[in-house]
Amino acid sequence: MRATDGNRVSMSSGRALLALATVLSLALPLAAASSPASARPDRVTSEKTRTLTPRALGLTADLPNPLRGQYRWFGTDPTPSSVTSNDVYYRDQVYWGRLEKSDNAWDFSLIDAGLADAGARGGKFGFRVMAYCPGCWMNYREDLPAVTPPFVPLQPGTDVPDWNSPGFLAQWRELMAELGRRYGDDPRLGYVDVGGYGSYGEWHVDTGARISDANGLAVVKAVTSAFPTKHVLINTMTPVDFTLAALKANPHLGIRTDSLGCPDMYSMVAVDERLQQVWRTRPFFSEWCTRADPVLGAKQVRQFHVSTLSSSNMPWTHESLDARQRAAYDTALATAGYRLRLRALTLPRSVAAGDKVDVRTSWVNEGSAPTYDRWDVRLTFARNGKATTVSLGEQLRGVVDTSRRRARVSVRGLAKGRYDVSVSVVDPDGYSAPMYLANRGRTSSGTYPVGSLTIR
Template identity: 70%
Template structure:
């Protein structure tokens, strides 16, 4: 047996001890990397803060001012103004002036425009005006012995498709257009009738298809007074089709959604818009906004004034306005305290959506690094971490520091409409700049 010298034994023991120490301890490089990270936080805003983002909260309807006046309403919705007989007084004799007006109003406010074309409006104000064209154009067939359109006539369906195709050609690519109600069928375009023959499923689906196909890149909304099987089939046929109810704050919103779990899950990927019922209870309405994930609502036909509400009702109404749609805040942003120029670095963000629904539009999150000495700006995209965001989420993205010179940089975050139309998203955070960004802190590049 070979004997080892005391020097060899000591050397072996030292090597074993070092290996054991290395195996049982964190790697110094990992410790150093973790120690150089820095987490920035941006102060949050309270739930009463006004967030004037598109396709959320309150919209303008029938020219009514926002209620209360402290709430910004930039989105505009037309219905009575753009009925079928006003747009097309005679076959292919078009008058687009009212839709142009609505788009102009929304555009001047930086909001989005939505509209519904009605083919039938029993008892409506325009029917008493001799100076206005009828709601149902003369070339549209009626049911025998009545003024109700013949919903199942091939001519009705063909004329409706022609109308929507013309509107789609003219407005389908307009960035000011936010959504189109299917409209058309039933009293007020609400997809319910109380007299005459009802539309067949085949013709009803054809009416929906006419709108959804004419506006393939726009949110299209179907009123949820339709039977559940019909609604589900229409949703399967068109990925851009969402839902609408005209009766927020009334029992079950006079909608089929509360009775069907499948319809109750549509909000995860498609919007659900609404307006207050004429007999609305604001307490019930606030509960429905949260439970059914309503994105928008209107005060245009509220049955009460704010001064007439009890304290509990006023609180509920304010909650409904604040939580309808998306209400997003950034909780934190983490990145290395020192960035190596020319290399990729990891950026981690944490978000909360305090609203009832996600945003259904594409928003890019961007970081802008501003060199403290020269003012030079470098912007990097973090992609679309807000897509489908409900409750809370953490996201990670690597960005390149290529082209960044050594020095200190202020870091700003913005949530940007990639089309360039909408202003950067108002977050539920303090410190928004005039450019729509939020300063999150400073880092150094070496």
């Protein structure tokens, strides 16, 4: 028996045709499409195809999942306030001179604060350490340390770090190693910008000597080595050949750009097809440009498969946008990153006690990019206040359009009777809340009811 599109079932010659499956919302009892018994009627009877409908609000529905959509930056609340923004990003707060005022005199209290903020919201924390920030506000505060620590060598006659000096590289590796030792296994930490080199840690300079490719790769390697299980991002204002070399040398390195909504995002991604394919396996994060056009930004989210956007830096308020601009901005927020919907779930109407259950799922991603993290799809069988949960595996990593999966799961140990069945998408590490799907019917525990199964 073969299911197609979650709605139609065809049988080989000699078997009867199957009735058409009924498509209903999760908010109502789910109808069944039944077929005559298979060649083993004592083991498995008819199948039932359940099709879940998208959320009633479509793309405007809020899906507060980690590492997608809008993140909090500069302490700015979500824009608009109705959008959930649980992820937190620090940059100005955690510049190098503030983390290490003198050699090996660590002060990571602000990293701890960012992790605590994200953790309290159930979100993820990300940060970038800047070594040089020309014209930035902290340079004019006498009560704050300099951005560049006093023990970091400078280029002669300037305030620019000596990027190519052994002293700079050794101190950078030491800082990253210490950060990795403390936070590399923290589930609240989602990603780290490479930072370090260039103005604002953006990998470009206007003054002084530039870093060599070999030393630039060493700066990147220090971060990826310190955080081997986290997403690490490099700004795409770097030359294309260097960015490609860094991506090749560091398998979990992703990319970011700081200018969404400006022409070409002031990024090399827009001019190189190879960089435009990175999103398929590694994340692409961004923030709004200070001169952003929301209509252009929404187009770029889709075109370049951007996963995250900032809550700050845009030159307008949500209320000041006209109808076309506001619709574009709202679409950008809704479609940034993954937006997964269970399109159909097929399982037998009943199985014999001790038999295995054949489960087929059909998924669609309505967002601009896949999820790059591990999520476990699970089925829960509940009866008389007791529940048994089984895993269907990590079915969603890398889903960019549609996907169909099949699994056989054991229900050994379940007593005879009728069980309510629900599906959930769970963080196997137990930190993040179950994934919000673009489906109706989410329960308080993060599951989505999909019907029933009888053990006979």
